[in-house]
Amino acid sequence: MTYHLQLNAALGPEMNSLGAVLDARSTSTWIATGLVFAVEIGLFEVCRRNFAKRWSATQEAIERVMQLGVAGKGRSA
Template identity: 65%
Template sequence: MNLRVARHGRLKPLLPGYLALACSALIAVAGAAAMIEMTYHLQLNAALGPQIGFLGMTLDARSTATWIGAGIVFAVGLGLFEVCRRRFALAWGATQEGVERDLRSGL
C-alpha cells in the first residue's frame, strides 16, 4: 500500500506520522527492554549485585522505584503510540481516498 501511495506522490505528507509512530514505539520498547534486562539480571547475574548498566544509565534491579520508572516509560510510550496511531489512521484514510479519486479520474 505504501508503494501505491508513493506512486501517486502522496507519501511525503505521511512521513511525519511515520516518524511519530517510530519515536513513540521506541519509547515503549525502551521501557520494556529495561524491565526485561532487570529481570534477566536478577535471574542470572544476581551475584554481581543489583546494579545494571542500561543505555548509559545505572538501574537498580531491586529498587521498586526503578521498576515503576521503567513501567511508566513503557506506559507513556504505549499511550503516545496510540495517539499517533489514531492521527495517522485519519491521515492514511484521507490519503487512500485521494489515491482512489486519482485512479477514478485516470491520473
C-alpha cells in the same frame, strides 16, 4: 530487568542503562520503569492515530484518482 536478575545474578542487582544506575530489586525502579512504559504507549497511540488519519486520506485520494481515471477513459475496448 527480570533478565538481569535471572541470568546475571553473579553481577549483582544493579545495572547501567542510559547512564543511570538501576537497581533491579528496587520497587522505585520498577514503578519508574512502568511509568516510562505507560508514557511510551500513550505517545505511540497518538502517533498511530495521526498516521492512520493520513493513511486513510491518502488511500481515499488514490481511490478518487483511480475512479476518475477509469471513468474518463470510457468503454472503447
